[in-house]
Amino acid sequence: MPKSQVRKKKVYTPPSDISPAVKGATNKPSPVWLPATAVTLIVVGIAWLVIYYLSSQQWPVESWRYWNLAVGFGCMVASLGLLSRWR
Template sequence: MPESKRRKQSTYTPPAERGSGIKEPSPRWWAPVMVSLMVLGLIWVVTFYLTAGGYPIPNIHYWNLAIGFGLMLLGFGMTTRWR
């Protein structure tokens, strides 16, 4: 029975480098702003619940929760870019 010819293997060439891959660290103000937004959002929501909806802004009622959670989400979103 005839044997098939062996294929020549090409030499390995590594993929081209796209850059150094090192990203710059975050600015000095990034971490304090990030933590402040999360804490401010938490204080906003706790204040809303402790005052039975009377504060921080009395006339918008449950939108106070949206503001508080929005502040916390901004802070948590900043954690994804922190280096």
Template sequence: MPKSKVRKKAVYTAPADRRTPVKVKQAGPSHPIYITVMLGIMVLGLAWLVVNYIAGQKIPFMASLDNWNFAIGFSLMIAGLLMTMRWR
């Protein structure tokens, strides 16, 4: 069986007047204070949970928070984790 003829199409290129160069601002590395705060918030959340497990009933304000201690500790750790997305 004979092959059919294939038409070749020209490759599309956008007109030059529609292509405008976009300048991308290069972001530098994160400030050391940002990294310190990020790690500090994560460690503070972890420390909050550890203290809650070890001595939570002996500390009056932690005993009054009861199960909210888990929300506070995990919220601090998640806040530090979300900060890692902006870290360069």
């Protein structure tokens, strides 16, 4: 039985007429404060929610009532926003 021919794969060459989105931009490392701030916001958000539930909705700020949940989750969402910029 004859042997089938082996196909040669073409080597990919990127088009030269398309330039990168931003020329000259370098991937600089993240500032030191960014991950520290993000972790702090996560811890503060979790602590805020835990204190709110364990105190039967009397602490941290009783007059805010359910807005305490927004503050706790808002801190955590803000930390996710910061972590999305971390390199």
